[in-house]
Amino acid sequence: MNYIPVTELEKEEMLKEIGINSIDELFRDIPEELRFKGELKLPKGLSEYETRKALIKMAAKNTDMNQLANYMGAGAYNHYVPTLVDHLLSRSEFYTAYTPYQPEISQGTLQSIYEFQTIVCELFGMDVSNASVYDGATAVAEAMVMACDKKKTEIILSKGLHKEYSETVETYANGMGFTVKYAELEDGITPVEAFEAQATDATAAYVVMYPNFFGCIEDIQKIADAAHARKALLIVSVSDLSAMGILEAPGNLGADIVCGDGMPFAGPLSFSGPSIGLIATTDKLIRKLPGRIVGITEDLEGKRAFVLTMQAREQHIRREKASSNICSNQALYALANNITLSTLGKYGLKEMAENTLTNAHYCRDKLLEIDGIEMLYDQPFYSEFALKLPIPARVLQKHLLKHEILGPVDMGIFDEELSNIGLFFVSEIRSKDDMDRLALAVEVIINEQRFI
């Protein structure tokens, strides 16, 4: 099939107007030896019905989370997303538009981004947010670029930062001439001394995850004070965004740049993507903030209007002088975050976070009753906790699937030494029954495995 609304007769009319006999003549600028001969080796096209069937068949080879009780997080957190979100996102005036270059006919996207920027500032306790970047990992990489300059070329990442985030930061740093160092964890959190042991005069920023990759809640105030004493910035990467309903906003604890990932509030996890990276900062650093930013102005009759602004920072103006090449944002997912957080509102987010906290602690306590299971770290946590298991996490995970349970994340995939560590994520959508069932299944599996 195709989506071409031109008949043979119309094609003839067009060719005649151009003054040629065949479409092929239009390609005469392409040297003959570069013309592709034959047909691309792709499956034959299908009708719409057949295509849909083929895709349904392929999707059926996956086990989707709806069939399971999910306890996996580690950067992809499944919280409640209101039904209305997808309905509103599906309005094609939103999703079939492009970057709002023509503000007079793009006020929907622009106002949505302005509201999104406001929400991000509110969540993080910051002055200013951009219109979003690709995801939580690239948000930290962009924050590094903001923090570093010719003199300050080093950045120190807590070992409690998501490993894939650290890897992304390294990819960006390599080539820009920045050095990435690491501050080791001690009992699950990053002591100030671990940063200080690595810091030099060239240190641009400390980076810490909140709560961190093991679920532990870091004392970012202490780390902020230590960073500032060194004339370095504190970059905070918020892991599970819903934590902002209960944890103090990083901006109120001294953070200079706050990053996050809006996936939990965008819709289903979709195998991780698209996601949306949040990045907010202080008024002081506003000119360093990369990417699109929407501001308020007026039209020539004095009516309030929204427009892309501060574009002098961007690559289409500065070309090779731009510090970031990002020229888009995740506008549709910014809209989704705006809709979800407007729907939850001030008290919904708080309730979601408090329920999550309660559930996660209940679940942890139930699992700790099982013989052979211990906490990896005894630290305050929010929605995630790491447990030492008597069997490999991979094995537990495999057997839990038979009980229609997904999780925990096998920390062995990040570090072989952690193959007995399972990272459990629990949110407000898990019921007491779900968690009791999890504990029972874990106990049965561990007992079975011990006899093997």
Added chain:
Amino acid sequence: MSKDLFNQTEALIFDKSRPGHKAYFLPEMNIEKLDKNKVIPSHLIRKTEADLPEVSEIDVVRHFTHLSNKNFGVDTGFYPLGSCTMKYNPKLNENTARLPGFSWLHPYQPVETIQGALQLMYLTQLSLAEITGMDKVTLQPAAGAHGELAGIKIIKAYHDSKGDTKRTKIIVPDSAHGTNPATATMAGFQVIEIKSSSEGDIDLDALKAVVGDDTAGFMLTNPSTLGLFERNIKAIAEIIHGAGGLLYYDGANTNAIMGITRPGDMGFDVCHVNLHKTFATPHGGGGPGSGPVGVKEFLAKFLPIPTVEYVAYKDKYILNYDKPESIGRMKSFYGNFSVIVRAYTYIRALGADGLKMSSEYAVLNANYLKKLVGKHLAVEAPERFCMHEFICTPKNIHETGVHTLDIAKRMIDYGYHPPTIYFPLIVEEAMMIEPTETEGIETLKEFADVVAAIVNECRTDAEIVKTAPHTTYLRRLDEVKAAREPNLRYRRTVKA
């Protein structure tokens, strides 16, 4: 619908907040609520709630419906935004992306439970490799610019792997997309800009003058940003390869060439494509997109981790993290998966002949429209056939004092999204028009008639063009004010 609804300012969602209103109902708890003060240190507990709105469900739905009414999308009307390939976004693709078997997957699920997802990614990789003439493809980059960065890093990794560290320069033509030089800078290269001829061709002598043993690579869009096929591509490839550099293909304009010619056959070593342009996935108001990168076999070992691979003897799809020479990771997880599902659906539905036909009709439509528009405005390279887009300017009506911006704004009054304006930078007052293959002849004729009408207005009543738009609820905006007095977020004013 009443006219007023479209013509009034929509209050911010925050202004609609009224205490006590709510639009959410969370699952009821049957566990006693935990006292947060017992488990979180007091200074890390939030003191004041984030100031989010308190609204009812109907308020949320109406607010965002009203906002959607203030937007123009491809579904609203003709959107000939050059270089952006604003083709129709098939509704089927929206449905397949939302199949629970694709949308409700966690990235760390055991590999046995995600075989369908990995198969889809693998088949998309194969398809894109075939279409571009490359050997291996990664789907990880989240956008075109992100793909460029991955691609240029692969070029750097290649030279570094050979201990060839003196290659510090990337050559970029002055007609390039702004992201090209910015990307090369981000990857640690020095950018050497070379001039193009008036037809947008690369000046071979200028190129020869700058290449050397410090050349890491050359970035090129072909068809160029002027919508013309670079006829000297073979010679260019020889010059760059002869100097030991690699060729990077900016695939923004791939919609012109599917099944007709392939970057891999032209001599390019690395390329990206934009799924949100060529492969019909929606632009989403500016994203998310997806920018897969293809490479020739000798560069495959540098692709970002993880790669999606098929192990034939096990008949199993896997994620391979074991690539010691990889450039590393470009983002968390595996790429913009639901965008990839849409693109795969598109490729599967169209097949080889449908894709080729799309490119053929994209080029037919562009040349037809160029012919019609050329009767009223000056077109660049009038004697050549354009590819999927062309450039016109108001040079021929210079005396009217009307600028490209004015014409663009006046097009809005006639119900069209304006073309890309003031790009490429090498053409003064450029208007870059890309109709795409999903528009019919009537739309093209009507658009050309509107161009004629506007040109006529320029001659008879230029003021109406210079002060457009007139029919939108907003008139032209004061962009200087927005930059000078930044108001980038709402702050509630506390009533005394």
